[in-house]
Amino acid sequence: MRLIRKPYKMRLKTERSGSRFVVTNTDDGRPLIRLELFHDTVAGLKPITVGFEVLSGTTLEQTRTLVDTMNERIIGVAVSPK
Secondary structure, three states, rough: OOOOOOOHHHOOOOOEEEEEEEEOOOOOOOEEEEEOOOOOOHHHHHOEEEEEEOOOOOOHHHHHHHHHHHHHHOOEEEEEEO
């Protein structure tokens, strides 16, 4: 017989992965910041893409500057259940 653990007794851990941000364009030509993981170590993120829309009027050059700054300061992503 297999023991089923109660949800309040389960320990859900935080998963981490190295990452970077890249600039792409949306279908209508607006800049979009996309999160790329270095490794597929975060199982919950394998089937999805995470992107960040910028304010309208933000130029491609401004978005690239923002992404460069983000990549200098943000070294990874941490995902955990609520």
